Amino acid sequence: MDEKLSLAEISENLRLIEQTEARILAEKILSGEPGLVAVTGQFGSGKTTTTLMIAHQVWRQGFPVTLLTQDRNFLNYLHLSLPQDWEIQYVDSSEQAWLEAIEVVTTDSSRAIAIDQLTYDNRKAILKAMQTGHWVFAPIDTPFVGIDVLSHLKVWQYSSEEILANVSGIVSQMLLPKLCENCAQLRPASLEETRLIYPDSYEIKELWYEQGCPVCENRVGGEYRYGRCASYEVLQIDAETKPLLSDYLEHNSLRALSVHKHFTMQQSSRGLVKKGQVGIQTYRNEVLQNPLFRIQHLWEQEQLRASRIQQMFGRFVTQHLAEELMSHQGFERIIEGEKRDVTCFFCDIRGFTTWSEQTAPTDIFTTLNQYFREMIDIVFQYEGTIDKFIGDSVMVIFGAPVEQIDHHLKAVNCAITIQKKVIEMNRLSENEPIKIGIGINSGEVVAGCLGSDRRMDYTILGDVVNTAARLESKAQPNQILLGETTYDAVKSEVSCRSMGNLNLKGKAKAAAVFEVIYSLTEED
Ligand SMILES: [Zn+2]
Incomplete structure (x- = not known):
């Protein structure tokens, strides 16, 4: 008896659910609606002890605990002593015996029920216990974790509705050397x-490696000289997550759950690597290559892609484009940079400096905001991407990040629509009329993301961009100037006139420039 440890001591020794995020989520489950809290993990990962530890937390909230077991040696091999007022009952391993035992225990509505293992024999009794609104804690002998445990519960012939109505949470654990x-x-x-450890990083970081030594080699034989540490997965099932999980169980459709509802084994294991408790090789071999986490991994990649898109393009692309990007197979190419054929478009307010000097700042902002709002709408209408604002000048890309076959024509039509819109706005406004000049050029650029972890922006680089900017600076008020490549692509559909060869700043050779002819009125 002296050798036995109390649950509190065990908790201290195992540092149960040591990682803050997992612990907070486990506590949240216990502060929610009663139901089944299932604990899973590999053989020998200590899931029975974890189950009792979690039951212990509810006991501390004032629920007496009854422990039901069909194993007479149960307490001996646990090597721990339970709180004095825990009631331990042995149940024969038959369906009938379990149903009778549950019938008795559930008459006390304030009791929590801990079960040594969910098995085929006691599955009906355990469902009954859950349905009477009791806390039920049970390890399940399955290697599955998180949401996959829910599918696995169907093995016990629980329906999706029964599972979602009666399960409060899933806690899974895995031991890593x-x-x-x-x-x-x-x-x-x-x-x-x-990126395996810091998935949203664009910069390399230092990580812990095992260099390989006789001790590491021993691990092949299963000896863990320096012990193991537990990685956790915690899933909360509540009003918010139920619809998503139901979609998964019924239609196999996976949608992201927030980290506050679902803390994954990957996230947990990464935390151990960051703290230097587990090596990167271990993470790669035991977590990443574990087939059980493959779905999670894909899911996480999807979420990550969505948040990157949001971060980089959210403000400046249409919803339609953002969605297309999210499903874009070559998203990594965008991150890393790729050659693309695009049309680049600069647009700038003529005489802005003079105008802004003579106008009250609030009026400037009101006018500019209205102008930009209209402009962004038009750019989105033509599926362009706003690359950046530089003061009163705007850079727009067509043909990237999502490919557009007719990017030349889209850019030119977009420019015409903007010019007409500005003219119309001026007619309706009492303010000083705004006049803009637009320069457009097409060709091959390098498109990709530039920046650091702190801020990452999608942009394009190349001579095409510089030339477009030069053309814009040459453009008179209301004028749209095209470089030769853009002109060649649109000349059959847009009327243009040649401006001859112009010397553009920074260019050795004079470039052929064309002006778009369009009517200054809205009507056509
Ligand atoms: Zn070593």
Whole structure:
């Protein structure tokens, strides 16, 4: 008896659900609606102890606990002592015996019920216990974690409705070998490796590696010289997550759950790598290559892609474009940069400096905001991407990040629509009329993301961009100037006139320039 440890001590020794995020989520489950809290994990990962630990938390909230077990040696091999007022009952391993035992226990509505294992024999009894609104804690012998445990519960012939109505949470654990103290080394990782641990990073970071030594080699035989540490997965099932999980169970459709509802094994394991408790190789071999986490991994990639898109393009592309980008197979190419054929378009207010000097600042902002709002609407209408605002000048891209076959024509039509809109706005406004000049040029650029972890922007680089900017600076009020490549692509559909060859700043050779002819009235 002296050798036995109390649950509190066990908790201390195991540092149960040590990672803050997982613990907070586990506590949140216990503060919610009663139901089944299922604990899963590999053989020998200590899920029975974890189950009792979690039951212990509810006991501390004032629920007496009854422990039902069909194993007479149950307490012996646990090597722990339970609180005095926990009631332990042995139940024969038959369906009838379990149903009778549950019938008795559930008459006390304030009791929590801990079960040594969910099995085929007691599945009906456990469902009954859940349906009477009791807390039920049970380990399940399955290697599955998180949402996959829910599918696995169907093995016990629980329906999706029964599962979602009666399960409050899933806690899963996995033990990972601790980083070898003999040969651990912190060194710069590749970008690919950095992203395994810091998925949204664009910069390489230092990570912990095991360099390989006799101790590490021993691990092949299953010896963990420096012990193991637990990685957790916690899923909360509540009003918010139920509809999403129901979609998953019924239609196999996966939608993202927030980290406040679903803390994954990957996130948890990454935390261990960041803290230097687990090596990057271990993460790669045991977590990333674990087939059970593959769906999660894909899901996470999807979420990550969505948040990157949001971060980089959210403000400046249409919803339609954002969605197309999210499904874009080559998203990584965008991040890393690629050659693209695009049309680039600069638009700027003529005489802005003079105008702004003579106008009250609030009027300037009101006028400019109205102008930009209209302009952005038109750009989106033509599926252009606003690359950047530089003072009163705007850079727009057509043909990237999403390919457009007719990007030349879209850009030119967009420019004409903007010019007409501005003229119309001037007619309706009492303010000083705004006049804009537009320069358009097409050709091959390098498109991709530039910046750092702090801020990342999608942009295009190349001579095409510089020339478009030069053309814009040459454009008179209300004028649209085209470079030769754009002109060649649109000349059969847009009337233009040649301006001859103009010397553009920074260009050795004079460039052929064309002006778009359009009517200054809205009507056509
Ligand atoms: Zn080692």
